Amino acid sequence: MPLACIMIHCKPGTPPEVLKTVLGMGGIKRGFEVLGAFDVVAECEFKSLEKLGMTVYSIARINGVVSTETLIETLL
């Protein structure tokens, strides 16, 4: 199954809670808090672009999430 890297920018103080919610979602293989341009990074395995879109949309609606950036695996 293809992979995607979802990078999440959060309001101050909310990353731990956001991470906990993200890790509880289907398709999320790993996730962790980071410093820098983003606050949480997650690796997602998805069956279809629609499913990935729904996952990213769900993440974007978590309380504390400001924005997301998703890098999708492409076939070379």
Place this chain on the structure above:
Amino acid sequence: MVQICMLINAEKVSVFDVVKKLEKMPSVREVFPTFGRFDVVAFCEVEKREEVGTLVKAVSAIEGVLKTETMVEL
């Protein structure tokens, strides 16, 4: 273990080779090419935080790698 997400910019003609070389590195758990601001994404794991610098140097030394952005687990 410390988890790392590396975002890599590579010469467009070298992306496939860079991915192949990264796949052989023991610390790399998942690697895939992508479009957008970056060309390759690599999820890695190292034993200790002190090894992050060594890993970044090794990845930066791969022929075709132009720039890396590294996000280390808190």
